[in-house]
Amino acid sequence: MDDVVLLSRIQFAVTAAFHFIFVPLTLGLSWLIAYMEWRYVKTGDEMYLRMTKFWGKLFLINFALGVVTGITLEFQFGMNWAEYSKYVGDIFGSLLAIEATVAFFLESTFIGVWIFGWNRISKKLHAWCITIVAFATNMSALWILLANGWMQKPVGYVLRNGRAEMVDFWALVTNSYGWTKFLHTLTSAYILGAFFVMAIAAYHILKKSNVRLFKVSFRYAAVLALASSLLVLGSGDFHGVEIAKVQPTKFAAMESHWETKKGAGYPLIVVPDPDNERNAIEAVTIPNMLSLLAFHDPNAEVKGLRDFPKEDRPPVMITFLSFRLMVAMGMFFILVSLAAVYLSMRDKLEANPWFLKLMLYSLPIPYIGVQIGWIVAEVGRQPWAVYGVLRTADGVSKSVEPIQVIMSLIGFTLLYGTLAVIDFYLLKKYAKKGPDEDLTEFVKMTRV
Amino acid sequence: MEYQIIWFVLWAVLWAVYFMLDGFDFGVAMIQPFVAKSDAERRVVLNSIGPVWDGNEVWLITAGGATFAAFPTAYALMFSYMYTAMLLILFALIVRGVSLDFRGKGDGERWKSAWDRAFVVSSFLPSLLFGVAFGNIFRGLPMDAAGYHGNLLSLLNPYGLLTGVLFVLLFAVHGGLYLAIRTKGDIMVRSQNLAMKLWFPLFGIAVAFLVATAFATKLYDNYLSAPVLIVIPVIAVAALLAVGHFARRNESFKAFSASCVTIVMVVFTGVAGLFPNLIPSTLDPLYSLTIFNSSSSVYTLRIMTVVALIFVPIVIAYQIWVYRIFSERLSAEEIAGDKHAY
Numbered sequence: 001m002d003d004v005v006l007l008s009r010i011q012f013a014v015t016a017a018f019h020f021i022f023v024p025l026t027l028g029l030s031w032l033i034a035y036m037e038w039r040y041v042k043t044g045d046e047m048y049l050r051m052t053k054f055w056g057k058l059f060l061i062n063f064a065l066g067v068v069t070g071i072t073l074e075f076q077f078g079m080n081w082a083e084y085s086k087y088v089g090d091i092f093g094s095l096l097a098i099e100a101t102v103a104f105f106l107e108s109t110f111i112g113v114w115i116f117g118w119n120r121i122s123k124k125l126h127a128w129c130i131t132i133v134a135f136a137t138n139m140s141a142l143w144i145l146l147a148n149g150w151m152q153k154p155v156g157y158v159l160r161n162g163r164a165e166m167v168d169f170w171a172l173v174t175n176s177y178g179w180t181k182f183l184h185t186l187t188s189a190y191i192l193g194a195f196f197v198m199a200i201a202a203y204h205i206l207k208k209s210n211v212r213l214f215k216v217s218f219r220y221a222a223v224l225a226l227a228s229s230l231l232v233l234g235s236g237d238f239h240g241v242e243i244a245k246v247q248p249t250k251f252a253a254m255e256s257h258w259e260t261k262k263g264a265g266y267p268l269i270v271v272p273d274p275d276n277e278r279n280a281i282e283a284v285t286i287p288n289m290l291s292l293l294a295f296h297d298p299n300a301e302v303k304g305l306r307d308f309p310k311e312d313r314p315p316v317m318i319t320f321l322s323f324r325l326m327v328a329m330g331m332f333f334i335l336v337s338l339a340a341v342y343l344s345m346r347d348k349l350e351a352n353p354w355f356l357k358l359m360l361y362s363l364p365i366p367y368i369g370v371q372i373g374w375i376v377a378e379v380g381r382q383p384w385a386v387y388g389v390l391r392t393a394d395g396v397s398k399s400v401e402p403i404q405v406i407m408s409l410i411g412f413t414l415l416y417g418t419l420a421v422i423d424f425y426l427l428k429k430y431a432k433k434g435p436d437e438d439l440t441e442f443v444k445m446t447r448v
Numbered sequence: 449m450e451y452q453i454i455w456f457v458l459w460a461v462l463w464a465v466y467f468m469l470d471g472f473d474f475g476v477a478m479i480q481p482f483v484a485k486s487d488a489e490r491r492v493v494l495n496s497i498g499p500v501w502d503g504n505e506v507w508l509i510t511a512g513g514a515t516f517a518a519f520p521t522a523y524a525l526m527f528s529y530m531y532t533a534m535l536l537i538l539f540a541l542i543v544r545g546v547s548l549d550f551r552g553k554g555d556g557e558r559w560k561s562a563w564d565r566a567f568v569v570s571s572f573l574p575s576l577l578f579g580v581a582f583g584n585i586f587r588g589l590p591m592d593a594a595g596y597h598g599n600l601l602s603l604l605n606p607y608g609l610l611t612g613v614l615f616v617l618l619f620a621v622h623g624g625l626y627l628a629i630r631t632k633g634d635i636m637v638r639s640q641n642l643a644m645k646l647w648f649p650l651f652g653i654a655v656a657f658l659v660a661t662a663f664a665t666k667l668y669d670n671y672l673s674a675p676v677l678i679v680i681p682v683i684a685v686a687a688l689l690a691v692g693h694f695a696r697r698n699e700s701f702k703a704f705s706a707s708c709v710t711i712v713m714v715v716f717t718g719v720a721g722l723f724p725n726l727i728p729s730t731l732d733p734l735y736s737l738t739i740f741n742s743s744s745s746v747y748t749l750r751i752m753t754v755v756a757l758i759f760v761p762i763v764i765a766y767q768i769w770v771y772r773i774f775s776e777r778l779s780a781e782e783i784a785g786d787k788h789a790y
Binding site: 090115165397419426429 | 495498499500501502503505506508509510512513514516517518520521523524525526527528529531532534535538539541542543545546548549550553554595596744745747748751752755756759760763766767770773774776789
């Protein structure tokens with residue numbers, strides 16, 4: 001049984017993390033492409049069409065994997081987490097079903113029209129299609145994050161008939177935790193989308209190919225990156241306050257905070273020592289800062305991990321390190337986006353090739369950022385699947401044997417590994433190739 | 449009417465519509481090696497489902513999600529008991545989606561033929577396994593207080609396999625008729641002919657299925673106690689006969705429509721026999737999962753009913769719109785010159 005729990009957790013982590021390589025780019029890039037296509041509709045300038053089609057191709061390569069790896073997550077709740085599914089299906093299952101009905105249908109249907117409809121519907125309607133896709137993917141994220149938000153902060157339910165039953169749908173839909181998380185996740189996904197565009201645009205500007213097209217792309221992305229990185233900080237601050245309130249163990253693990261204190265300070269340098277329930281090193285402490293961050297009140301009391309029984313605490317080291325790294329990256333995004341907006345607005349990008357190179361090589365950073373963000377959220381929630389209600393270990397399927405999960409884990413690793421290599425190869429190929437040079441024939445084919 | 453019953457019907461409808469729609473996606477893939485002889489023709493097959501397969505697949509996500517939401521216990525046990533079968537379906541669906549998308553984006557013949565093969569296998573496997581899974585649901589699973597007493601091999605019992613073969617043939621004929629109405633030229637003729645030829649074994653297997661059902665399952669008990677239900681299998685058989693009739697006269701659109709009805713009615717035939725079970729226990733009826741002992745709370749079912757009543761018709765409306773936009777027949781000649789399709 002313990003083996004099945006551990007293996008199923010690893011499998012969930014692998015498949016969810018893999019899925020979330022593709023999702024954030026879809027969330028952010030779809031809006032940028034929609035904007036580009038509307039520019040084409042408004043101006044009739046073929047450059048915008050080439051731009052739309054170039055980023056659209058990369059979008060689709062990425063989108064395909066996002067869709068197919070999403071099915072895994074739905075199936076997996078039943079396959080590996082049958083007890084969890086029975087216990088919370090009344091609530092969690094409903095949110096997933098609503099997601100499929102109101103959002104995923106919309107997204108999957110209109111992406112088909114967008115890919116194949118260039119010569120079958122009007123330009124305007126075609127631009128609407130990608131706009132609907134962008135809206136629908138964001139709606140999808142909302143419902144999924146409301147479902148996840150419920151696991152973090154369960155609301156609107158009672159424990160009855162040996163399970164959690166929904167009693168207040170409105171409370172689920174308005175769960176503040178889900179909404180802050182939605183904002184935080186969405187804006188971080190926009191950062192990723194924007195950095196993706198800036199990195200590839202930087203590559204082409206450095207190579208002096210299609211400079212006008214890529215400078216415009218860069219500018220759009222820079223603006224999105226700046227706005228989003230500020231919103232990520234803001235929503236992250238809000239989110240932190242809520243975590244401190246409703247998930248004190250997660251908050252304490254994020255900060256490696258062991259002793260309950262009023263007016264707690266924030267040590268900039270921390271080396272946790274979880275074995276001895278303390279920090280080996282704490283230095284450069286900003287007085288009262290932790291209380292301020294946690295409760296927006298410099299004198300508030302911040303609970304330490306030692307106040308909680310050991311079996312209720314999440315793993316400290318990984319939660320703490322992920323959180324610190326995430327915050328550092330957040331600061332990096334703001335600084336770099338500021339520079340990106342300034343340089344692209346003043347048309348100084350080509351004069352600063354070092355900055356373009358920085359943008360190119362920064363591409364992995366937002367990808368790492370969104371992954372460790374999820375590590376903070378999910379590892380930090382442990383040992384609970386539903387915070388305070390159901391332990392992860394109690395959610396696993398009873399009928400599944402370790403060997404089955406070993407085989408499926410190996411299968412997922414091989415399949416996903418192969419797909420990742422192919423996807424990376426294709427993205428690189430088309431990113432390097434650049435936009436189609438001449439779309440005159442294509443434009444003739446499309447309808448007005 | 450009780451909400452459990454409403455959701456039982458909706459559950460059946462969602463799965464039936466899923467098989468009706470993704471059924472032809474699987475079908476065109478399975479017959480692709482026989483009807484498409486050149487690269488351009490293979491692209492015709494891909495592009496015939498290109499704009500719609502993704503939207504069709506969401507019916508599966510929704511059917512799965514609805515099972516999760518309305519009957520969480522049945523969802524949990526169905527997926528965990530049939531772990532390996534579900535896993536294989538999952539892998540196949542992943543490869544299927546990717547092969548559609550990636551085939552045209554790489555270079556060289558080997559790249560293309562590798563994805564072509566992947567496309568065929570990854571469509572055959574779920575067709576067979578969904579059939580096996582539903583055959584076993586109709587038959588019941590060996591479960592009692594101690595849990596589940598089966599494995600992948602016990603799912604592959606004769607009745608399960610027969611249902612699997614039935615699904616494969618149903619989808620292959622369905623796909624052939626779909627290509628017959630969505631393409632022109634040689635590929636259309638070949639698809640028509642193949643659908644017509646495959647109809648005979650399909651009819652044989654369908655009869656065998658109806659007979660075997662009497663021995664391997666308790667589905668017909670419901671038909672004995674409520675004889676009016678017999679309309680469902682009668683429509684299924686009539687529709688299947690109509691498929692053969694119209695296919696022989698090259699009235700492909702009518703044949704395809706009849707094939708849609710057949711698939712839906714085959715699912716309904718089984719599900720009507722299941723009621724009120726979702727998964728019967730072959731060991732002890734006490735441990736059968738019924739719509740009453742495995743359902744969500746009535747509150748949740750009510751919320752879900754409102755959501756379904758508002759949004760499912762909207763989905764159907766815009767999906768019909770999409771099918772109308774892409775109703776033009778495709779030909780190998782035109783596809784060969786179109787670099788912007790699959």
